[in-house]
Amino acid sequence: MVQNRQRKLFTNISTHSWSDADGLVRSAWSHVVFEHPKTFDTLAMDPAKKKEILDDLTMFKNGKEYYARVGKAWKRGYLLYGPPGTGKSAMIAAMANYLDYDIYDIELTSVHSNTDLRKLFIETTSKSIIVIEDIDCSLDLTGARKKKEAAADDDKKDGPPKPPDMKKDTSSKVTLSGLLNFIDGLWSACGGERLIVFTTNHVKKLDPALIRRGRMDKHIEMSYCCFEAFKFLAKTYLEVDSHGLFPAVKKLLSEVDMTPADVAENLTPKSLEDNADSCLAALVKELEKLKEDKANGRNGQGGGDDDDDDDEEDNAQAAEKDK
Numbered sequence: 001m002v003q004n005r006q007r008k009l010f011t012n013i014s015t016h017s018w019s020d021a022d023g024l025v026r027s028a029w030s031h032v033v034f035e036h037p038k039t040f041d042t043l044a045m046d047p048a049k050k051k052e053i054l055d056d057l058t059m060f061k062n063g064k065e066y067y068a069r070v071g072k073a074w075k076r077g078y079l080l081y082g083p084p085g086t087g088k089s090a091m092i093a094a095m096a097n098y099l100d101y102d103i104y105d106i107e108l109t110s111v112h113s114n115t116d117l118r119k120l121f122i123e124t125t126s127k128s129i130i131v132i133e134d135i136d137c138s139l140d141l142t143g144a145r146k147k148k149e150a151a152a153d154d155d156k157k158d159g160p161p162k163p164p165d166m167k168k169d170t171s172s173k174v175t176l177s178g179l180l181n182f183i184d185g186l187w188s189a190c191g192g193e194r195l196i197v198f199t200t201n202h203v204k205k206l207d208p209a210l211i212r213r214g215r216m217d218k219h220i221e222m223s224y225c226c227f228e229a230f231k232f233l234a235k236t237y238l239e240v241d242s243h244g245l246f247p248a249v250k251k252l253l254s255e256v257d258m259t260p261a262d263v264a265e266n267l268t269p270k271s272l273e274d275n276a277d278s279c280l281a282a283l284v285k286e287l288e289k290l291k292e293d294k295a296n297g298r299n300g301q302g303g304g305d306d307d308d309d310d311d312e313e314d315n316a317q318a319a320e321k322d323k
């Protein structure tokens, strides 16, 4: 898709526009130029799944008349779920590059109330992707927002003037109903052409109301590396289509779980002497080590928590349900 403008990545620094000491009006959003290199051409995933997503995005982008005809707001919700390192953030970057949209990355734990959330959304523009990452960590789905302790030190630091509402106040809440209202509310029909993307590592923790079709229209499982995705990464990183070690990798990937991020890391040359042979050998060694760890009852996914197996099962069940 043609990219013809400078895209921006926005992040919320306040809950709404505010005036600093000099009377200058400052936006709730701060932005940098968005220059992420990830595109669908370098995103490793099952080719059929990738095509399905690209078709969906293309239909959305070209859907102005369709949405007007059926009387729906021109917006679409995506839920990306799967273990850490499976490419959820990479997918969002690829989406923005493909659609030529800006990204509004909302740090929900910094938003004090449902009203403030609405104010933030009202300041977003058309042709944008509104992202809330790790939605299960940001919102206690019984209604109360979790607090972010780390933010408390903010106003001790030097730097530009801080918006008054970003200082130490962690008392207010964004609730599930506030979030639902944001997705469904009347305002969301204004301006048009917005994707709303939630990501989570724990899909089962999300309230079904939040992710039902109509809100999160498309559920995408980002999974551990399959052989197809590995072949794609081998082509991208090592420029090889086939190799004597491919069968061993194929077998091992069917036996153990490794994220595309870890596969990519193993395929990255570490010295000037490294080549396809040594990188693939390193990958096989790492996969064999994972297999051994698994056989010995150790969790091989470096630093994973005890919930990993449950999460994997949950994600697999959710994917099955989504079909």
Ligand SMILES: Nc1ncnc2c1ncn2[C@@H]1O[C@H](COP(=O)(O)OP(=O)(O)OP(=O)(O)O)[C@@H](O)[C@H]1O
Pocket (backbone or CB within 6 Å): 038, 042, 043, 044, 045, 082, 083, 084, 085, 086, 087, 088, 089, 090, 091, 201, 222, 260, 261, 262, 264
């Ligand atoms: N499917 C993939 N194809 C190509 N690169 C990938 C893929 N998945 C992950 N990577 C690379 O691995 C790194 C980590 O990926 P990313 O941050 O997108 O994972 P994530 O699922 O968002 O993780 P988290 O849940 O921890 O935020 C990035 O550099 C990304 O480019």
